[in-house]
Every structure is written in C-alpha cells, then in structure tokens.
Amino acid sequence: EPEVTQTPSHQVTQMGQEVILRCVPISNHLYFYWYRQILGQKVEFLVSFYNNEISEKSEIFDDQFSVERPDGSNFTLKIRSTKLEDSAMYFCASSAQEAFFGQGTRLTVV
Amino acid sequence: RKEVEQDPGPFNVPEGATVAFNCTYSNSASQSFFWYRQDCRKEPKLLMSVYSSGNEDGRFTAQLNRASQYISLLIRDSKLSDSATYLCVVNKKTSGTYKYIFGTGTRLKVLA
Numbered sequence: 001e002p003e004v005t006q007t008p009s010h011q012v013t014q015m016g017q018e019v020i021l022r023c024v025p026i027s028n029h030l031y032f033y034w035y036r037q038i039l040g041q042k043v044e045f046l047v048s049f050y051n052n053e054i055s056e057k058s059e060i061f062d063d064q065f066s067v068e069r070p071d072g073s074n075f076t077l078k079i080r081s082t083k084l085e086d087s088a089m090y091f092c093a094s095s096a097q098e099a100f101f102g103q104g105t106r107l108t109v110v
Numbered sequence: 111r112k113e114v115e116q117d118p119g120p121f122n123v124p125e126g127a128t129v130a131f132n133c134t135y136s137n138s139a140s141q142s143f144f145w146y147r148q149d150c151r152k153e154p155k156l157l158m159s160v161y162s163s164g165n166e167d168g169r170f171t172a173q174l175n176r177a178s179q180y181i182s183l184l185i186r187d188s189k190l191s192d193s194a195t196y197l198c199v200v201n202k203k204t205s206g207t208y209k210y211i212f213g214t215g216t217r218l219k220v221l222a
Binding site: 035041103 | 210211215
C-alpha cells in the first residue's frame with residue numbers, strides 16, 4: 001500500500017538553528033500539505049502546495065517557514081532560526097481526494 | 111466559533127458497548143468530511159469518509175447532516191483496540207487546493 005514517508009522521525013536542534021524536514025508524498029498525488037501538532041493540542045494546518053507553488057498558508061506559517069519540492073519526489077519544510085515554541089510533531093500529507101499522513105517528525109528545540 | 115467542534119471526552123466505555131461521537135462544522139461551503147483515528151504520538155489515519163447518504167464499514171457507521179452541519183460516528187461492539195482519539199476532519203476547496211481542517215478530537219478508552 002502506498003504511503004507518505006517522513007524523515008527524520010525525531011530531530012533535536014538548538015534554538016536559532018535551521019532544520020529541514022523531509023517528506024516523500026504518495027506518487028500520484030498532486031496536493032501536499034504540512035501540519036503540526038503541539039503535544040496535547042489539535043492538528044493545525046500550516047501550508048498547502050499544488051502545482052509547484054504554495055496554495056494557502058496559515059498565520060503560523062510566517063517568514064520563518066518555507067517549503068520546496070526540489071525534485072519530483074521530495075517535499076521539504078524548512079524552519080529557519082528555530083524557537084522553543086516550534087517544538088511539535090510535524091506531519092506531511094498528500095491527497096487526491098482523501099489525505100494520507102506520514103508518520104511525522106518530532107521536532108524538539110532546546 | 112471554531113471551524114470544527116468536537117466533545118474532547120474522554121469517553122470511557124466497557125468492551126462491547128456502542129459509542130457515538132458528534133462533530134459540528136461552521137462553514138457551509140465545506141465539501142468533504144472524514145473521520146480519522148489517532149493513536150498516542152502517531153499520525154492521523156483515515157478511518158472513513160462521510161457521505162450524505164451515510165456509510166458503514168464493519169462496526170463503524172458515519173452520518174452527515176448538511177442542513178445541521180453535523181457529522182457523527184457510531185462504533186458498535188467496542189474493542190480494546192478501538193481506544194484512540196477520533197478526529198473529525200472537514201475539507202474545503204480554497205485557492206484551487208483542498209484544506210483539511212481538524213477538530214480537537216474525542217478521546218475514547220475502551221475498558222476490559
């Protein structure tokens with residue numbers, strides 16, 4: 001069964017450092033997403049991506065964040081100058097009609 | 111008003127019980143509706159899509175009432191393995207793409 005894969009599964013970084021979270025969406029899907037979930041809270045929309053550009057972004061997705069599809073398979077989320085409050089699970093998803101989520105990257109900023 | 115509202119629970123039920131979860135959404139332009147299941151510190155996994163005609167998958171039945179902007183999930187004959195958080199998800203098309211909006215989730219604990 002096709003699935004969304006994310007790497008790394010866990011990333012620890014120092015405050016102020018840059019991190020790149022990687023995702024391989026399901027191959028025939030055209031819509032890609034990043035979501036985050038702070039421990040104990042709801043799953044929050046960050047950004048959607050279609051046709052090689054951002055379709056929509058939330059208030060959370062400020063200039064600190066960027067997304068890229070550097071090749072035909074990978075979809076990345078870059079967080080510049082990480083803050084303590086960026087600590088969360090970051091989920092990548094892709095969809096045709098139903099969205100399928102990767103297993104997540106747990107980001108810990110210390 | 112939140113876009114997607116759910117009772118956070120927890121719902122503690124004995125094995126074999128029937129349990130129902132409800133969800134309301136605020137945007138009448140919402141187009142698709144889903145229930146996801148999330149285990150602790152794992153990703154949301156699609157449980158089922160929800161259609162106006164209602165749909166059933168084994169012990170799970172989902173209903174949608176567009177007029178009332180209300181979605182439900184019924185679980186019959188609860189198993190210990192059903193213990194999880196159930197997420198109501200609403201999808202709307204904006205700016206040419208889809209956006210999946212999550213409720214806070216309802217926690218279910220099935221007790222032996």
